[in-house]
Amino acid sequence: MPPISTREFVRGMVFAIALLILSLAMLISFAWIYFAYLDRDFSHQGDPISSFKIAGSELLLRVGQGSSSESGQFELGGLSMNDQAIITRRVSLEASNYPFVRVSLSGVPAGVDVYLLWRTSQAPFDIQRLRLQFSGGQSDHFYLAKQQGWRGRVTEVGLDVYGDLRGRNLVINQLAFLPASWAEAFRTIWSQWNGQDTWTQGSAHFLRGTPSASILSPTVAVAAWLGLSFLLVYWGRRFAGRGVFVAMCTVLAVPWIALDFYWQHKLDGKVAESKVLFSGRSQAEKREADTDADLYLYARYLKDTVLPEPGARIFLLHDTEPQTYTRLRAQYYLLPHNTYNYDRLPNKPSLERDDYLLVIGEIPALEYDNASRTLRWGDEKLKVRLLDSHAEGDLYRVMRRRAK
Amino acid sequence: MIIDGASITAFSSAIFLPWMMGIAVVVFLLGHRAATNLFIVTGQGYLVGVFLTTLIIQLWHMCGLPFNFWIIALAMFIVVVTVGVLALFTGRFHYAELPSMRSTAVWQMLAVVFFLCLIGFRYSTLTQELLLRPLYAWDAWMNWAPKASVWFFHGELIPFVSKETWLAASSDEIIYTAGASQAFRYPDTVPILQLWMMMALNTDDSTLIYLPWLCVAVAMGLAMYGHVRLAGGSVLASTVASYVLMSLPLFGVHVGLPGYADLWLTAAFGCSVLALHEWYQTRQWPYAVLSLALALMCTQLKIPGLIMGGIVLLVFLVAASGIKQVVGFLLVALVAVAVAITVLAGVDVVVPGLGRVVIARDFIQLPYIGRYDLMFHPVQSSIIETLFIMINWNLLWYVFLLFAFLGIVQGAMKSPPSIVLAALLLGILFIFFVYFFTNRYEFALDFTQVNRALIYLTPLMVFYVFSIGRQRLELLART
Numbered sequence: 001m002p003p004i005s006t007r008e009f010v011r012g013m014v015f016a017i018a019l020l021i022l023s024l025a026m027l028i029s030f031a032w033i034y035f036a037y038l039d040r041d042f043s044h045q046g047d048p049i050s051s052f053k054i055a056g057s058e059l060l061l062r063v064g065q066g067s068s069s070e071s072g073q074f075e076l077g078g079l080s081m082n083d084q085a086i087i088t089r090r091v092s093l094e095a096s097n098y099p100f101v102r103v104s105l106s107g108v109p110a111g112v113d114v115y116l117l118w119r120t121s122q123a124p125f126d127i128q129r130l131r132l133q134f135s136g137g138q139s140d141h142f143y144l145a146k147q148q149g150w151r152g153r154v155t156e157v158g159l160d161v162y163g164d165l166r167g168r169n170l171v172i173n174q175l176a177f178l179p180a181s182w183a184e185a186f187r188t189i190w191s192q193w194n195g196q197d198t199w200t201q202g203s204a205h206f207l208r209g210t211p212s213a214s215i216l217s218p219t220v221a222v223a224a225w226l227g228l229s230f231l232l233v234y235w236g237r238r239f240a241g242r243g244v245f246v247a248m249c250t251v252l253a254v255p256w257i258a259l260d261f262y263w264q265h266k267l268d269g270k271v272a273e274s275k276v277l278f279s280g281r282s283q284a285e286k287r288e289a290d291t292d293a294d295l296y297l298y299a300r301y302l303k304d305t306v307l308p309e310p311g312a313r314i315f316l317l318h319d320t321e322p323q324t325y326t327r328l329r330a331q332y333y334l335l336p337h338n339t340y341n342y343d344r345l346p347n348k349p350s351l352e353r354d355d356y357l358l359v360i361g362e363i364p365a366l367e368y369d370n371a372s373r374t375l376r377w378g379d380e381k382l383k384v385r386l387l388d389s390h391a392e393g394d395l396y397r398v399m400r401r402r403a404k
Numbered sequence: 405m406i407i408d409g410a411s412i413t414a415f416s417s418a419i420f421l422p423w424m425m426g427i428a429v430v431v432f433l434l435g436h437r438a439a440t441n442l443f444i445v446t447g448q449g450y451l452v453g454v455f456l457t458t459l460i461i462q463l464w465h466m467c468g469l470p471f472n473f474w475i476i477a478l479a480m481f482i483v484v485v486t487v488g489v490l491a492l493f494t495g496r497f498h499y500a501e502l503p504s505m506r507s508t509a510v511w512q513m514l515a516v517v518f519f520l521c522l523i524g525f526r527y528s529t530l531t532q533e534l535l536l537r538p539l540y541a542w543d544a545w546m547n548w549a550p551k552a553s554v555w556f557f558h559g560e561l562i563p564f565v566s567k568e569t570w571l572a573a574s575s576d577e578i579i580y581t582a583g584a585s586q587a588f589r590y591p592d593t594v595p596i597l598q599l600w601m602m603m604a605l606n607t608d609d610s611t612l613i614y615l616p617w618l619c620v621a622v623a624m625g626l627a628m629y630g631h632v633r634l635a636g637g638s639v640l641a642s643t644v645a646s647y648v649l650m651s652l653p654l655f656g657v658h659v660g661l662p663g664y665a666d667l668w669l670t671a672a673f674g675c676s677v678l679a680l681h682e683w684y685q686t687r688q689w690p691y692a693v694l695s696l697a698l699a700l701m702c703t704q705l706k707i708p709g710l711i712m713g714g715i716v717l718l719v720f721l722v723a724a725s726g727i728k729q730v731v732g733f734l735l736v737a738l739v740a741v742a743v744a745i746t747v748l749a750g751v752d753v754v755v756p757g758l759g760r761v762v763i764a765r766d767f768i769q770l771p772y773i774g775r776y777d778l779m780f781h782p783v784q785s786s787i788i789e790t791l792f793i794m795i796n797w798n799l800l801w802y803v804f805l806l807f808a809f810l811g812i813v814q815g816a817m818k819s820p821p822s823i824v825l826a827a828l829l830l831g832i833l834f835i836f837f838v839y840f841f842t843n844r845y846e847f848a849l850d851f852t853q854v855n856r857a858l859i860y861l862t863p864l865m866v867f868y869v870f871s872i873g874r875q876r877l878e879l880l881a882r883t
Contacts, residue, residue, distance in 0.1 A: 009511045204541040204661050206851035207653050209795030217793045223802045230806070237881055244881040245874070252803060256648070259798050260522065263653045267529050267660070274536040283609050286538045310557060313575050323546075328583040332545045335608070336557035341583045342567055350571040 004246060012243025016233060016250035023228040027221070035182030049097045049179040054089055056172035059158060062086040066169075076161060076170040088117070088158025093177060095120070095154050099145035100184045103159075104173035108134055110276035111198075111291070112163035112170070116142065121153040129160060133195035133211050139173075140195060141188035143215050145180075163291075189216050193262070196269035201325070209266070218262055226255040292329055295360075298392035299333030306388045306395055307337060307356070314356040316341045319363045330360050345377045357384060357396040373399070417477050418604030419615060425484045426453020430694065432491035438688035441634060447627025448675050448694060450619060455672075455701040456483070458596040465561045473603040512640045519640075519647040523625070526651060531618055533660035535611045544663020547587040552598035553608040554580055561596075564588040589772070593704045594665045617662030624671040625650045628863060631678040635685075635871045645870040652862055654796040654855055665706045666856045672701045673712045673831075674863025680716060681823045681867075684723050692720065707773060712860055715830045719823055768842075776838075781845035787836075787854070796855050797862070804865045810876040824871070828864040835861070 004012075056074035061067075064085025065078035079085045101116060108114060115129040128149030134140050144150040159172065178184045192214045209218055229251040237244045278286045287296045307314075314337055318327040322342045331341045339358075340347075345366060346357055357375070359366065366377045368386060375382045375396065384396040427449035434440045457480065464476060508516075539545050555561050563579050565588050570581035582588055601613040625646040632642040649655065658667040676698035683691035699716035702709040751763040759771035769775040791801040811817070821829065835857045839848035847853030 003509065006509050006511050009509065199537075199540060199661065201540075201542045202852065204543070204657055204664055204856075205853070206790060206855050207657065207795050209653075217795075219795050219799070220793055223792070223799055226799060226802065234880065245877055248877045248881065253644070256651075256799050256803075257522070259795070260526075260651050263651075263795055263798070264526060264529065267526075267533075267656075270660075271529055271533050271536070274533055278536040278538070283538065283607075283611070286536075287609075290538060311578070323584055328546050331583045332550060335550055335553040338578070338580055339583075340567065340570060340581060342585075347571065352575045355575060 004242065008241070008243045009246050010243075012240050012246030013250055015236070015240040015243060016229070016247035016254070019232040019236065019247070020225070020229050020251060020254055023225055023232055027224055027228060031186075031216075032182065035185045051179060052091070052093055052098065052177040054091070054157070054175045054177075056174060059087040059089050059172060059175075062088055062158075064161070072173075074172040076165070076172065079161065079163075079165060083162055083164060085161040086117070086158060087161075087172065088156050090156050091154060093154040093157075095144070095150045095152060097179055098177035099143065099180050100178040100188050101142050101144055102139050102174070102176040102178060102187075103132055103134075103142065104139035104176075105134065106138070106171045106173065107168050108170055109164070109166045109168055110273040112161060112165065113198075115160040115162075116175075117158050117160045118149070118154050119156040120149065120151065121155050122151065123149075124155065131211065133197040135191060135194035135196060137194070141178075141184065141191040142211070143188050143192065144177075146215075185215060189214075192216075193218055196266070198273055199270055209263070218259065222255045222259045222262075225258075226251065229255070292326075294392060295326065295329055296333050298390060299330060301390070302358075302388070302395060303334065303337070310336045310338060312338070312354060312356055313352070314339045314358050315343065315347065315351065316358045316360060317343055317345065317363060317366070318360045319344055326360060330358075334358075346375060346380070346382055348380055348382060351382070351398050351400075353398055353400060355398045356387075357398065358393060359396070360393040368394070368396070414473060414477075414604040414606075415612060418473075418601050419619065421477055421480045421484065422453035422457040422600075423450050423619070424453070425456055425480050425487070426450055428484050428487040428491060429453070429456065432487050432494070433690045433694060434688075435491050436494060438682070438690045439634065439686065441630050443626045443630030444634065445630075447623045447625070447630055448679065448698075450623035451672055451675055451698060451701065452694070454597060454616065454620070454668075455593070455697070455704070456480075457600055458593045458704075461596050461600060462561070462592070471555075471559045471599075471603060473600075476600075476603075508639055512638065515640050516643045519643045523647050523650055526656060527618070527622070527659070530656050530660040534614055534618060534662055537661070538609070538611060539614070539663055541661040541663050544661075546584050547582065547590060548594050548663055548665065549598060549608075550580075550582055550587075551592070551595035552602055555595070555599045556602040556608045561592070589707065590665075591704045591706065591709070593701070594668060598663075614662035617659050617667060620667055620671050621650060621655065621659045624674060624863060627671075627675050627678060628866060631682065631867060632870050634682060635867075637870055641870055641874070645866055648798075648800070648870075649863060649866045652797055652800060652859075654859055655862060658859070664856070666859055669702060669705045669709050669712060670860050670862060672698050672705060672709070673716070673860050674867075676702065676713075676716045677719075677824055677827045677864055678867060680720055680723075680827070683720075684823045692724075695720065708857060708860075710772060711834055712831070715827055715834070718830070719827050722826075723823060776842035776844065778841050779843075781840055781848075783839050783845050783848040786848050786851065787839070790848075790851055790855055790858070797858075800862065800865055803869060807869050807873060807876055810880060811872065814876060814879050816872075822868075822871070824864050824868050828861055828868060831861045831864065 055072040057068035057072045059068075059074050061074075063080045064076060064087070066074060066076035066085070066087070068074050074087060076085055076087065103116065105114065114132045114134070116132055117127050117129045119127060126149070128147065130142065130144070130147055132140070132142060157175065157177075159175075161170065192210045195211060197211070208214070230248065233240070233244070233247045233251050237247075240247045277289050281289060287293065290296065314334065316327055316331055316334075316339050318324070318330070320327060327341050331339045344363060366375060368375050368384075370386065373383060373385055375384050383399040385399055386394060387397055388395040427445055429452050430445050430449040434445065460479060460483075461471075461476065464471065539549055551564055554564075558578070565573075565579050565581055567581045567585060570579060573579055597616060598613055601616065602608045605612055628649050629642045629646045632645045633639070637645065655667070655670070658664055676695045679691045679695035679698065683689065683695060695716060699713040702713035702716070746763050750765070751761065754760050755771065760769060761771065762769040762775075766779070767775060767777045790796060835854070838844050838857070839854055844853065
């Protein structure tokens with residue numbers, strides 16, 4: 001086939017762009033009609049339902065520091081010792097009437113996670129949570145109807161905040177629970193597509209591209225755009241002349257690039273958070289600014305001031321299953337020390353004199369008797385010496401030799 | 405200039421010496437014997453260079469020599485000079501005859517610049533993330549980096565053993581066990597590469613250690629460009645192919661959040677199959693050598709690499725045997741019957757030097773790979789979600805299926821599949837078998853593993869689409 005001239009390229013390109021615009025308009029129209037149809041269904045169920053709004057000042061602080069302002073906001077000024085704040089209010093809502101919520105917050109710093117939380121009359125002791133990912137605008141919409149716990153009568157709603165406020169006030173303006181309507185559905189889809197999330201430990205495994213309970217995946221939406229555009233180009237191929245190859249390539253490339261820009265936008269948000277947390281810092285300072293800084297600082301303290309040079313065996317004990325985050329992270333930070341990291345309680349037959357036992361956090365079944373320098377658990381006991389006691393854990397040295 | 409205590413010379417040497425060594429070897433291998441281009445040499449060269457670097461370090465350890473960055477670097481430099489001189493004196497570089505750039509229209513050149521800008525923008529973002537955030541991704545700090553840290557501290561490749569062996573050993577013995585129970589079985593290539601960077605930077609905690617993850621993505625992009633060009637693609641088509649691969653969200657995330665072995669296996673498997681494709685097209689044996697060397701690299705990267713390397717070997721053997729279509733079909737049927745009989749009757753043998761091989765109705769057990777219970781698990785909704793609903797692959801699976809459908813409609817099934825398509829289909833079959841029929845299905849349900857297997861196939865999918873795409877679309881336009 002002879003090469004495509006610039007003129008043929010322009011013809012094919014214009015043809016493709018026209019059909020891309022047409023197919024986009026058709027898809028939006030389809031979606032509009034679909035949501036309007038749903039809207040009509042909801043309005044048939046009885047009296048129209050009005051939205052339920054809670055001003056920030058109507059929320060009560062359960063954990064953390066902050067106060068209501070005269071302008072109807074709640075200003076969260078500090079978190080608790082474990083970097084948490086909870087602000088809630090008692091309500092009585094029928095969950096099925098409110099599939100959407102609009103959250104108006106300002107001043108959410110990078111590295112802070114905000115969850116919507118609620119309780120229901122069906123499970124009054126269970127706290128349900130939905131992680132909120134904000135776009136940076138004045139308010140964002142979130143989809144509740146797909147949440148498993150958003151069922152029955154809701155008795156309490158609020159926000160759960162984790163992280164480091166970095167000396168700033170997080171201002172809660174309003175929570176508005178909204179009935180079903182096509183307008184709210186569109187706004188929620190827009191919020192979901194714009195919502196900025198942070199990296200998680202699963203990010204190298206899968207990328208949803210939106211919060212888990214999204215109404216419409218951007219990948220599916222863009223694929224539908226590509227598919228419809230491609231069909232339109234195929235049906236109208238005789239109008240494109242020799243530019244039809246360019247037109248086909250264009251309707252394949254433009255949706256791909258659009259989705260790529262979308263992902264780039266998400267990526268930019270993640271890098272912006274990394275800049276706030278780590279930019280201009282040495283490697284050690286970056287570790288100190290990271291989410292598990294307490295564990296890192298504890299491991300560094302042990303390495304620098306308590307433990308001998310790497311070589312001795314350390315048995316790391318933690319009240320969790322093997323391969324859980326805290327114990328693995330502690331082992332990583334203790335490198336190059338030689339750590340065995342699988343037990344909750346001492347593995348007595350394997351211990352030798354001068355081995356170390358590092359207890360991370362509290363293990364209720366394990367007790368240390370200072371007078372007799374003995375660790376006890378169940379019917380077992382072990383002669384040890386407490387070398388160091390710290391908020392993050394305790395370090396012991398084994399005083400007895402393993403029976404051969 | 406100093407980077408956190410290490411000289412820029414050491415750091416640059418750690419990055420570029422393996423690359424130069426690989427380029428020298430690939431030029432020596434392909435230069436005057438096979439048609440090639442600079443993009444293939446540079447892209448494939450990086451993988452070969454990194455593999456050789458890790459082999460040299462292992463050889464160093466086997467000889468009982470102490471680890472010293474500059475002495476190892478000197479040895480590598482000698483290899484670069486020796487192989488480079490040999491390459492220069494054994495013949496002229498055989499540039500593949502390709503359509504001249506001069507015939508490229510203005511719009512194509514503008515489009516090429518546009519796509520290069522997109523790649524540049526994406527990789528500048530990913531590089532920022534790579535350099536800013538301390539080692540983050542789960543398996544990176546659980547499985548791979550700990551080995552390198554320990555080796556860096558001790559100055560030798562201290563063994564990692566199972567937890568049972570560790571517990572049974574005397575406290576005087578210097579052996580380690582990882583926090584993940586199976587990590588001691590994982591191949592050493594990736595941690596040795598990390599060790600190499602740690603030696604250059606003189607620290608085991610720096611984001612610069614992971615710069616090779618950026619390099620391997622770039623190398624894969626270069627190799628993709630070079631191979632699509634060699635397959636007759638235009639400058640624009642080849643650039644877009646590189647962009648498509650390099651812009652895949654999950655591909656990029658393994659650069660921004662580095663430390664996993666999956667990107668390396670993706671590149672090694674991809675480059676291996678692309679080299680094999682070139683060998684099959686031209687019958688220039690140096691490409692077969694290159695392909696098999698990279699297949700060997702696959703086996704040294706991850707346990708699934710044994711299968712990916714095996715796929716390359718299988719495709720090579722079938723292609724080299726010159727089996728015609730009917731004979732090939734009969735062979736496949738024969739293998740299918742053999743598999744059926746094996747599963748019904750069962751196999752339980754000990755292969756000398758390898759271990760026990762058991763194939764039963766309800767489980768299989770293979771040396772190095774482990775035991776897997778066999779049962780159908782309905783994971784199709786997770787597979788559909790990960791391929792078509794999440795953003796992992798942009799629209800790659802949609803586009804791939806579109807071209808596969810066009811191929812079927814246009815009668816492509818009448819001819820045997822290309823090397824790339826054969827390897828791709830075997831890879832898909834393997835991955836789907838693992839997640840639909842073995843107890844690893846749970847890693848498809850929670851998405852922790854399935855995408856890291858699917859990523860191995862992406863270079864092949866991209867090459868397949870770009871090697872047959874134009875023909876399919878032009879045929880469609882004429883119908």
